[in-house]
Amino acid sequence: MRFQHHKTGTIARLAMLLMALLAFDARAIDKVIFDRPASTADHRREYANALLRQVMERTVPGFGPYTIAYADTHMERPRLFEALKEGRLVNVTAYPADARWLKELRAVPVPVDMGLQSWRIALIDKRQQERMRRLRLPGELKQLRAGVGIAWVTAASLRDNGFAVVTGGSYDGLFEMLMAGRFDYMPRGINEIFQEYEERKPAAPQLAVEDSILLHDQIPSLFFVSPQEARLQRRIAAGMESLLRDGTLERMVLQHHRGSLQRARICKRRRIDLPGKDMPAAMLARRELWLDPFAPRHGICPAETRAR
Template sequence: MILALITLPAVALDVVNYSSHGRDNLPYDKYYRELLALALNKSSPRFGPYQLNGVDAGKTQTNMIELIKHRHIVNVAWTMTSKARERELLPIRVPLFKGLGGCRIFLIRQGEQERFSQITQVSDLQNLLAGQGADWPDTSILKANNFNVITAKQHNSLFSMLTKQRFDYFPRALHEAYSEAARFPELIVEQSSLLYYPAPFFFFVSKEDKRLAERIEYGLNKMMADGSFEQFFNQNPYSKSVLAKANINNRRIYTLKNQLLTAQTAQVINSKQYQTSCRQFQ
């Protein structure tokens, strides 16, 4: 009897590295990491095994984008999109937080809620000083909408700057503010106002990393199709707790324009995957 030896082709391991620099303890980053892992799992029958790693690199958003662009150390990021970022990197146009990232509430100093409760129109906010990251798309959006913005290169610097009265308020995405306020006892989440502008958060990879982009998009679309994305969003402890705390229906909502969206991303915003009003989350 002759035994035939069949050599199965080796399956490539997809190594997926994200920046964990100063981020591993942030609850909202945990949401994105878990969602990425679910998408990679969904795509495993078609694309094979993977290894997901956090690496201590990417000190700023600009630095992280450069690392991904050149496929150096980091090869995936989750961040708010813009025309510039879509020129530099390859976006996977599935909104990761459905639109919640465009609902901006504020960190303010303890004892200043009454001051903000007196605000009744957008011009009141425009006359104050907002704090933002120097390389964030939000900074350009706020300035284009006639807001006064003070910037810092490092994300963590903004909390001490707010405490030291370098500016008046720090607009944050709904899913960011509460965990950050918990880290800084001298700060609180403002209770009466909300800024809204369309601001999808996408996964991004290098333009040369088309296989990884295809894999992540395939996994996310599978999740959309089988309902597991909606289940993850609705049942994830972080997104559930944020929506419960935010009390959106009792806030004054000021809608701004976002001039940084590409035509392709604008189409995504008009799809059923994306909520176009913060009140839709209630």
């Protein structure tokens, strides 16, 4: 009897210890270190910042409290990749996906902007606009030089599809290269181009948003988490799926970017699709992950004016 009582007491204590450990894990403070923009003129992280806070708030009931801090310095893509693998200087970012990032980091397989950044229009010298309108697509556009960051996924996508590419080493330097005539056009996501244009127009009066061509490369921007942060990846994935299910993610995308979609006049542009080779088939197959800006329910493009 004493043995049975001792055994029962031991099991009870172990059960209480396990419950305490689970409670501790559920209330652990998740510490996010997000990457820093290139400069005060770089607004590319503003939407992702707002979304990340929504994700972390949405998951407080299941995962507990959190903090969000920012890396001490900006890191270009190659250095950021190495820092994410280590997880000390930065442990979360939102960036366009490529095969290596998908393999070596912890990806959250829900595009942060539902694929909006995959719809691209270009910055140009305004003196080139008439020439761009007269191009026979896609052949003559492939002969012009696209300007992109040396490590951007866009560079590989354009090259894979036969486009001429000129690369630059820094984000801010690319705008100077465009104005100096080092390349002919600079493809940018619809979600980012107009803020970039307004920010730089005063110092570059010849800068313009090209008005006739739309590129679609279907490269998703995802939250990437350090391999050292399995729990944090699970939390962000749970939050993104929750925001997707109840429509919050789509509402956020449209709330932040509807004006840019309308201003881009995508319905009247000539469209070029750029097939990608590295994206997971399962992600591409989930139609609910992708915003179709031409869908009539969004009110961006009346059916009769959809781009062809």
